[in-house]
Amino acid sequence: MSRLLSSLGIVIGGLLTGYVFRLMIDHNLIKTSRPVGEIRKTLQKIALLGLNPIAFIGAIWVVEWRHAEVAAMPFIGMNNLIVGGILAFLVARLLKMSRYQTGAYIVCGSFANIGSLGGLVCYYFFGEPGFALVSFYKLLEEFLYYAVGFPIAKSFSSSAAGGEGFITRLKIIFTDIFVLVLLGSIWLGFVLNLSxxxxxxxxxxxxxxxxxxxxxxxxxxxxxxxxxxxxxxYLKPAFLVAAIKFVVVPLIAIGFGTLVGLGKIDNGLPLKVVAVLAAMPVGFIAMVPPTIYDLDVDLANTCWIVTTAMSTFIVLPIQYFVLL
Structure with missing residues (x-):
């Protein structure tokens, strides 16, 4: 139970701290010379470029890589993002959403909070071995977001014509400092592991x-x-995208994971990690395409808030009692 409470405490505490801090700035209770957006980016850089590499290197260093089946995890992760996006598109059609709403809804169905929330939960639930597997599950995540998700979202905007070609998008991905640091930390962890x-x-x-x-x-x-x-x-579509993320996608992911034999490894640890990560809420990165492509930002914001709240107070406790 302490592992569940620790996870919930950090999630709720982190979100509340950030929200209250911004309110205090908005009401001039705290004065800062830096814009809120700049402070947010600084915190993200500290976490993603400074702390996460240390964690991934250390976790991968001591993992025993005895099973080839684990190589399927990045593809299961990629499939989950694709399936979520497709299902969201179908729901958008059923609800007769506008073009701008559909584009925002697709990325909400696809993009997931695998990093900050998924990694934390896997660490508290399964320890360092579980956390190490997160880096492999999300290995193709950035590629799918920037090479596929962003262009699809843009195709529903008023600026659909033109834009970067596929090769240009690949260059953007593989010259992005966040992607390079992630890949570098995984590589270094492997080198130390094999050494x-x-x-x-x-x-x-x-x-x-x-x-x-x-x-x-x-x-x-x-x-x-x-x-x-x-x-x-936007509450109705938000609850529908929650059904996609918390029911349909996890069932498909668990099915694929079982078929490739993840449940037979280390007391089912890889399959348990897949089950947790497949049921993550809408990632905050889903707010980016609607913002830069003039899609429905309020729809994306509602989907993010609703799924994050449901994940924190409903899904995570269920996962804890089922998987542990």
Missing amino acids: GLPRPEFYQQINFIVIPLSSFLLLVSIGMALKFQRMGP
Whole structure:
């Protein structure tokens, strides 16, 4: 139970801290020389470029890679994002959404909070071995977001004509500092793992601090952007996208994971990680395409808030009691 409470405490605490901090700035209770957006980006850089690499390197360093079936995890992760987007598109058609709403809804169905929330939950539920598997599950995530998700969202905007070609988008992805650092930390972790060098004993204590701290900073940055206005008209589609993310996609992912044999490895650890990560709420990155392509930002915001709340208070407790 302590693992569940620790996860919930960091999620709720991080979001509330960020939200209250922004309110205090808005009401001049706190004065800062830097814009809120710049503070958010700084927190994200500290977490993604500073803390996460330390955590991934240390976790991958000590994992025993004895099973080839684990190689299927990145493709299961990619399939989950694709299926979520397709199902969201079909729901948008059934609800007769406008073009601008459909584009926003597709990315809400696809993009998921795998990093800050998924990594935290897997660490508290399954320890460092579970956290190490997160890096492989999300290996193709950035590629799918920027090479597929963003262009699809843009195709529903008024600026659909023109834009970057596929090769240009690939260059953007593989020259992005966040992608390079992620790939570099995975590679270095593998090198250390295969080298046979023992990991220092103190590294476990470092990760005990670094992993929750990284997630907390990311959640604070997200909380600083929370907006609760204009949610009413979008509650129905938000609950429908929650059904996609918390029911349909996890069932498909668990089915695929079972077929490739993930449930037979390490007491089913890879399959449990897949089950957790497949049921993540809408990722905050889903707010980016609607913002830059003039899609329905309020719809995306409502889907994010509703699924995050449901994940925190309903889905995570269920996962804890079912998987542990």
